[in-house]
Amino acid sequence: MSVGDLPVYGPTDPFGDEEHQPDVIVRVDFLMSREQITTALGIAWAEIVEGDRSPDSLSVVEVRHEVEAYLSVQAFHALGEQMDRDSLRTFSPEQQRVMQLLAAAVDRAYPAGGES
Numbered sequence: 001m002s003v004g005d006l007p008v009y010g011p012t013d014p015f016g017d018e019e020h021q022p023d024v025i026v027r028v029d030f031l032m033s034r035e036q037i038t039t040a041l042g043i044a045w046a047e048i049v050e051g052d053r054s055p056d057s058l059s060v061v062e063v064r065h066e067v068e069a070y071l072s073v074q075a076f077h078a079l080g081e082q083m084d085r086d087s088l089r090t091f092s093p094e095q096q097r098v099m100q101l102l103a104a105a106v107d108r109a110y111p112a113g114g115e116s
Helices: 034-048 060-088 093-109
Strands: none
Touching (some): 034 060
């Protein structure tokens, strides 16, 4: 089966972090096995379990939301850690120039006005 033949689910909601004002929506498709999805849901379940609620009480939307939320939280956590490390670094003039060029590339690839 080719990737184009796989079923596609999501996104259920746009995800972000509270510390940064969003400028664009970036959509990412994850190719995941059932084991990976179950693991992500298991981690999310451990954090959301309420009283005597059973996993079979989760709606389809809740399952999809929790899996997607787990993936986004992990991504934002890793980005936040790297941004914190970068804020403590002193970049050389050459590294600063590279970062400026990368920022310009981001502006071209993800224009805030929505041009594509």
